[in-house]
Amino acid sequence: MNTALVLELDGMTVPVDTDDSTRKARLTIEADGSLRLRAAGDVATDELQHFLASKRDWVYRKLSEKELLRHEPVTKELVDGEGFLYLGRSYRLRVVDDSGTVRLERGRLLMPRTDVESGEAAIIDWYRTRGLQWLRPRVADWAQRLRVEPTELEVADLGHKWGSATAGRRIRVHWATLQLRPSLVEYVLAHELAHLREPHHGPLFWQLLGRVLPDFEDRKNELARVGAGLWIGGPS
Ligand SMILES: [Zn+2]
Structure with a gap:
């Protein structure tokens, strides 16, 4: 498996692992709440993006079930106006x-x-x-x-x-x-x-x-x- 492509869902990054042994794309949520997509290498990117979008409700439901505070690193600067x-x-x-x-x-x-x-x-x-x-x-x-x-x-x-x-x-x-x-x-x-x-x-x-x-x-x-x-x- 290798990860070349990275997709995005509402600001969450989703690395795509190429795995030619699977025919169907599969989205998983890791223990830390990060997302990972596995799909055969010949699936078009927009098809994967579409698949990902179709999983949106599932993702939020799962994240709330796991009660995880899932986030992309948000950084703050200690300067006026932040x-x-x-x-x-x-x-x-x-x-x-x-x-x-x-x-x-x-x-x-x-x-x-x-x-x-x-x-x-x-x-x-x-x-x-x-x-x-x-x-x-x-x-x-x-x-x-x-x-x-x-x-x-x-x-x-x-x-x-x-x-x-x-x-x-x-x-x-x-x-x-x-x-x-x-x-x-x-x-x-x-x-x-x-x-x-x-x-x-x-x-x-x-x-x-x-x-x-x-x-x-x-x-x-x-x-x-x-x-x-x-x-x-x-x-x-
Ligand atoms: Zn609880």
């Missing part, structure tokens, strides 16, 4: 010469110049602390609706996951989740809290979620779609 999302709104960065901390002020995300040198850490910290404040009352609210009692709430870097619920009833939310609009952040929160009652994604889990969040299916699909374009920080 855009950062918070709860679905975009804020422009402004580097300032003061000794404060990263903060939102009059529709701008302000960052002290001294923080710029240490990279993205200060901004990620800001997502974590501000996000935690935003999430706290909502966790209480959703926990009550779902009749669960989480012991702890944490906003952290969860790699390729939006959120997690651990055995000790600890709820964790990826800081990158806070870039989403509130209805999607609340979906992630409700989803993780529901795991405190139903650890697995069986019918009971979705039933429980559906009772408190009747449109969860739409939110779940949207999460998979918009999540693909989010920034999750640079390699650390």
Whole structure:
């Protein structure tokens, strides 16, 4: 097998492996959420592109089932004017010469110049602390609706996951989740809290979620779609 051709689906790159032992094209999703297409060498590129497009719904469904935060690397520059999302709104960065901390002020995300040198850490910290404040009352609210009692709430870097619920009833939310609009952040929160009652994604889990969040299916699909374009920080 060799990969010569690379196709694209909504900004996701899809390497094509030539494999003359298969007659039918086959699309797979790897463990990390990346896509791969296998096809015989003599299939025309536009035919493959067409095949790929026909698989769009399947791809998003699978990605949301796997609950993967699939994305192409989105990079940010710490310069004036760079855009950062918070709860679905975009804020422009402004580097300032003061000794404060990263903060939102009059529709701008302000960052002290001294923080710029240490990279993205200060901004990620800001997502974590501000996000935690935003999430706290909502966790209480959703926990009550779902009749669960989480012991702890944490906003952290969860790699390729939006959120997690651990055995000790600890709820964790990826800081990158806070870039989403509130209805999607609340979906992630409700989803993780529901795991405190139903650890697995069986019918009971979705039933429980559906009772408190009747449109969860739409939110779940949207999460998979918009999540693909989010920034999750640079390699650390
Ligand atoms: Zn889950």
